[in-house]
Amino acid sequence: MNLTPATLICGRHRLDLSYPRVMGILNVTPDSFSDGGRHVALEDALRHGERMLAEGAAIIDVGGESTRPGADEISPQQELDRVAPVVEALVRELDALVSVDTSCPEVMRASAALGAGMINDVRSLEREGALAAATSTGLPVCLMHRQGEPRDMQQAPRYDVPIEEAVADYLAERVAACKAAGLRSERLLVDPGFGFGKTVEHNLRLLNRLERLAALELPLMVGMSRKSMIGKVLERPVEERLPGGLALTALAVERGARIVRVHDVAPSVDAVNMTWAVLKEGC
Numbered sequence: 188m189n190l191t192p193a194t195l196i197c198g199r200h201r202l203d204l205s206y207p208r209v210m211g212i213l214n215v216t217p218d219s220f221s222d223g224g225r226h227v228a229l230e231d232a233l234r235h236g237e238r239m240l241a242e243g244a245a246i247i248d249v250g251g252e253s254t255r256p257g258a259d260e261i262s263p264q265q266e267l268d269r270v271a272p273v274v275e276a277l278v279r280e281l282d283a284l285v286s287v288d289t290s291c292p293e294v295m296r297a298s299a300a301l302g303a304g305m306i307n308d309v310r311s312l313e314r315e316g317a318l319a320a321a322t323s324t325g326l327p328v329c330l331m332h333r334q335g336e337p338r339d340m341q342q343a344p345r346y347d348v349p350i351e352e353a354v355a356d357y358l359a360e361r362v363a364a365c366k367a368a369g370l371r372s373e374r375l376l377v378d379p380g381f382g383f384g385k386t387v388e389h390n391l392r393l394l395n396r397l398e399r400l401a402a403l404e405l406p407l408m409v410g411m412s413r414k415s416m417i418g419k420v421l422e423r424p425v426e427e428r429l430p431g432g433l434a435l436t437a438l439a440v441e442r443g444a445r446i447v448r449v450h451d452v453a454p455s456v457d458a459v460n461m462t463w464a465v466l467k468e469g470c
């Protein structure tokens with residue numbers, strides 16, 4: 188029986204997940220790996236968010252800390268200074284459903300107060316104070332698997348069990364920790380964390396076995412857009428990874444993903460909708 192909730196309550200917004208949705212990436216980092224920090228200025232960020240919504244994004248994911256391999260951590264205040272004005276403007280001017288990509292308790296609380304509707308934490312609320320902060324916001328939280336920290340995670344990733352088992356076990360553990368802290372499962376999503384402490388082979392196998400995560404009975408989110416797994420398989424630089432990414436998106440949806448986090452919203456919405464049109468006929 189699939190107990191995955193069809194609707195997430197995201198503050199003022201309801202997010203229907205009875206079909207797959209697209210989350211648009213809005214990096215507000217000066218060193219963002221794929222947009223070169225072009226959206227740091229508030230007006231640029233707002234227009235970029237507006238365009239992604241017009242192209243069919245259901246959620247805008249705003250992040251102020253770069254999580255690309257090798258990136259250094261920044262202070263909570265630096266992160267807040269980057270993220271808060273953008274969250275506020277997207278909510279106030281566009282009434283957008285904003286997800287905040289953060290591991291920082293202060294940023295979670297402040298973003299929720301500004302009207303954000305979701306928390307996306309690549310560290311699965313492991314940072315001190317993050318579990319309590321996320322619980323207090325009342326917002327849904329995406330828990331993501333990773334091995335190591337962005338600074339060193341790609342140095343020599345290895346696992347003692349098949350990657351899909353390692354990821355499923357870790358996520359099950361974090362879900363249990365959230366429930367023990369009072370964060371109900373209706374507010375949780377899970378993400379295998381493609382590229383976070385994984386070799387290309389790990390990433391490919393994980394996508395192949397994505398259905399293993401269905402056992403968690405929570406909405407599944409994935410992010411593969413422009414990542415190096417595409418670059419390495421196809422030998423493409425970052426600006427030529429869209430076709431490879433669309434293929435991965437279609438496969439992820441076929442294997443149960445309900446949110447796909449992407450840079451290129453318009454083609455991804457088409458890929459998701461086309462894949463879903465086929466899958467619906469099998470229901």
Ligand code: 9MG
Pocket residue numbers: 250254288307308309329331378380381408409410411448
């Ligand atoms: C912030 N971020 C970068 N990559 C990501 C991914 O694959 N999933 C999630 N949830 N967040 C990500």
